[in-house]
Amino acid sequence: MRSQERHRDVAAYALGVLDEADAFRFEDHLMECPRCAADVTEFGPITRQLLLYRRSTPQFVHPMTQPGPRLLDRLLSEVGARHRAGRRRFLCAVAATVAFAVAGPGLVVLAGGGESAVRIDATDARSGVWAQVTAEDYTSGSQLELKVKDGAGPRTCRLVIVGTNGSEETVTTWSVPRHDARELTMQGSSSLHPDQIARYEVRSSDGEHLVTLKSR
Structure with missing residues (x-):
C-alpha cells in the first residue's frame, strides 16, 4: 500500500x-x-453518531425508506427536550459537586435529572499512563469521553470496555505521538450502560495493558 x-x-x-x-x-x-x-x-464524533443511528434503527427498516411528514417535528421536539434536560443536568451537577464528594479513589459521580455521569481516573505505576473516562447513560447505552496522557509513544492504542458479563467492546482507537505526554481527548459510545460496565482498559495495538479503570 x-x-x-x-x-x-x-x-x-x-x-x-x-x-x-x-x-x-x-x-x-x-x-x-x-x-x-x-x-x-x-472522526470520533462522526463515528459515534453513525453508531447511535445504527443502534436506534430497527433492522427491518429499508435503507432507502423516505422520512414521513412529521419526522422533522419529532426531531425538533426531541432536540429541544435534550437541550432542556442537558441544562438541568448541568445545574444539578454543579450543585452536587459543591455539596458533596463521593468517597473512593478516582471516582466522582455527577447526578441530576434522573441520569448520571460517572468519571473515573487512574494511573498505572508500571506503564506511567494516566487515563480518565467520563461515562454518561443514554437510552442506547453510554456516551464516553476518554482523556489520556502517555509519553511512551509512538504507538497505537485503544479503549476496551469489559462488561460485567465478561464481554469486550473496543470503543475508540488513537495514535500516541513520539515522546509526547500531552493530554489527548477522544469521544466514543458503547451499547452497554454504565452500570453494565465492570472496567475500562487502555491497551496498545499489540495487546499490552497500559492502564485499567475499574467502575466498581
Missing part, C-alpha cells in the same frame, strides 16, 4: 470498515503520521 493510499484510508479505518490485515498495516502507518493520527481523532 503506497503512502498516499494510506492517507485515504483514514475514514475507512475510523469507521471500522477496513479488513483486519489493512487495519493492521494502517495502524503501523499511524505511528509515523501525525496528520492521519489527528484525522482519526477528528
Whole structure:
C-alpha cells in the first residue's frame, strides 16, 4: 500500500470498515503520521453518531425508506427536550459537586435529572499512563469521553470496555505521538450502560495493558 493510499484510508479505518490485515498495516502507518493520527481523532464524533443511528434503527427498516411528514417535528421536539434536560443536568451537577464528594479513589459521580455521569481516573505505576473516562447513560447505552496522557509513544492504542458479563467492546482507537505526554481527548459510545460496565482498559495495538479503570 503506497503512502498516499494510506492517507485515504483514514475514514475507512475510523469507521471500522477496513479488513483486519489493512487495519493492521494502517495502524503501523499511524505511528509515523501525525496528520492521519489527528484525522482519526477528528472522526470520533462522526463515528459515534453513525453508531447511535445504527443502534436506534430497527433492522427491518429499508435503507432507502423516505422520512414521513412529521419526522422533522419529532426531531425538533426531541432536540429541544435534550437541550432542556442537558441544562438541568448541568445545574444539578454543579450543585452536587459543591455539596458533596463521593468517597473512593478516582471516582466522582455527577447526578441530576434522573441520569448520571460517572468519571473515573487512574494511573498505572508500571506503564506511567494516566487515563480518565467520563461515562454518561443514554437510552442506547453510554456516551464516553476518554482523556489520556502517555509519553511512551509512538504507538497505537485503544479503549476496551469489559462488561460485567465478561464481554469486550473496543470503543475508540488513537495514535500516541513520539515522546509526547500531552493530554489527548477522544469521544466514543458503547451499547452497554454504565452500570453494565465492570472496567475500562487502555491497551496498545499489540495487546499490552497500559492502564485499567475499574467502575466498581
